[in-house]
Amino acid sequence: MEYIRPTIIRQVFVLLLMLLMGGLIFNEMLPYLSGVLGAITIYVILRKPMAKMVSKGWNTNLAAIVLMILSFISIMVPVVGLGFMMGSKIEYAVDNSQKVIDATKQQLQKVEGYFNIDMASSIDTSAITSWLSENLQSFAGGTFTMVISITVMYFLLFFMLTNRSKLKASLFEYIPIKDKNLKTIGKETNGKVKANALGIPLVALGQGIVGLIGFLIFDIPNPFFWAAVVTIGSMIPFIGSALGTVPVFLLALSNGNTFQAWGILIYGTVAIGATDNLFRLYFLKRLENVHPLITLVGVLVGAPLFGFIGLIFGPLLVSLFLIILKIYKNEYGKAEKKL
Numbered sequence: 001m002e003y004i005r006p007t008i009i010r011q012v013f014v015l016l017l018m019l020l021m022g023g024l025i026f027n028e029m030l031p032y033l034s035g036v037l038g039a040i041t042i043y044v045i046l047r048k049p050m051a052k053m054v055s056k057g058w059n060t061n062l063a064a065i066v067l068m069i070l071s072f073i074s075i076m077v078p079v080v081g082l083g084f085m086m087g088s089k090i091e092y093a094v095d096n097s098q099k100v101i102d103a104t105k106q107q108l109q110k111v112e113g114y115f116n117i118d119m120a121s122s123i124d125t126s127a128i129t130s131w132l133s134e135n136l137q138s139f140a141g142g143t144f145t146m147v148i149s150i151t152v153m154y155f156l157l158f159f160m161l162t163n164r165s166k167l168k169a170s171l172f173e174y175i176p177i178k179d180k181n182l183k184t185i186g187k188e189t190n191g192k193v194k195a196n197a198l199g200i201p202l203v204a205l206g207q208g209i210v211g212l213i214g215f216l217i218f219d220i221p222n223p224f225f226w227a228a229v230v231t232i233g234s235m236i237p238f239i240g241s242a243l244g245t246v247p248v249f250l251l252a253l254s255n256g257n258t259f260q261a262w263g264i265l266i267y268g269t270v271a272i273g274a275t276d277n278l279f280r281l282y283f284l285k286r287l288e289n290v291h292p293l294i295t296l297v298g299v300l301v302g303a304p305l306f307g308f309i310g311l312i313f314g315p316l317l318v319s320l321f322l323i324i325l326k327i328y329k330n331e332y333g334k335a336e337k338k339l
Contacts, residue, residue, distance in 0.1 A: 034306040035152035044193040064161040192319040203279040207234040214267040237292035
């Protein structure tokens with residue numbers, strides 16, 4: 001009769017204990033996972049400026065605090081401000097969604113007259129409005145959770161910036177991966193983080209500004225709200241700025257403002273569309289390009305997990321998952337082929 005060696009039993013026991021404790025920690029940290037991802041993201045962006053400042057004689061703690069303040073003003077204030085603005089505009093968004101649905105039904109009824117079909121009667125406006133209200137509230141996220149996540153993020157970021165060498169040494173010590181593969185994955189992670197944290201938001205912000213100019217030109221009511229919708233929509237592949245321009249077109253058309261309606265639709269298609277291509281060509285070519293499917297899956301995963309900030313951290317989470325798969329392939333896949 002064969003017996004399992006005690007060393008194997010001890011190893012399995014330790015692995016199970018690690019999984020149990022790691023699962024408990026992850027489960028408790030899940031509501032604030034966006035803070036952890038945010039700390040990693042901003043650390044990757046600020047790591048080189050931090051090294052330059054320290055090499056020029058700056059005190060380590062002072063340099064970290066200055067960079068954290070600058071990152072908060074330039075990155076977090078616009079992002080969190082946009083999230084809070086959308087949260088405060090939920091009622092306005094729901095009201096306008098009802099108007100957009102009614103306007104869509106009006107246009108469908110005109111089409112029905114030409115083709116003698118019935119489509120508009122099957123649209124339940126109250127059910128759609130109720131669904132939008134619930135999902136917009138969850139998308140906006142809780143203020144308290146967002147504040148805690150930002151606090152966790154900057155707490156981690158401070159220690160990551162002030163202990164860069166120790167952090168690198170700890171990664172090489174505790175992560176059970178070959179140093180060669182770990183360095184390769186580090187370079188890829190650096191590129192993916194910059195592309196998700198800088199490229200996608202900058203393209204979205206550029207489209208939002210161009211959209212705002214168009215809404216002001218054509219005298220669209222509440223232009224800043226619709227510009228924010230364009231900004232959010234441009235982060236979602238295959239939807240883009242149409243999320244903001246098409247509802248405005250339908251509302252203007254239903255109100256009898258034909259020139260205004262067609263003007264903003266043409267402007268959105270030509271000006272905002274051209275801006276999208278130009279910005280993506282400029283920013284994403286300088287950074288690492290992110291496949292649209294990764295961004296789409298990331299948005300679908302990130303929005304329910306993190307709320308508004310999930311538009312940025314969702315694609316980052318998917319990219320990190322793909323990098324982990326590549327780690328496994330590099331560590332074990334090639335070895336399997338040799339057997």
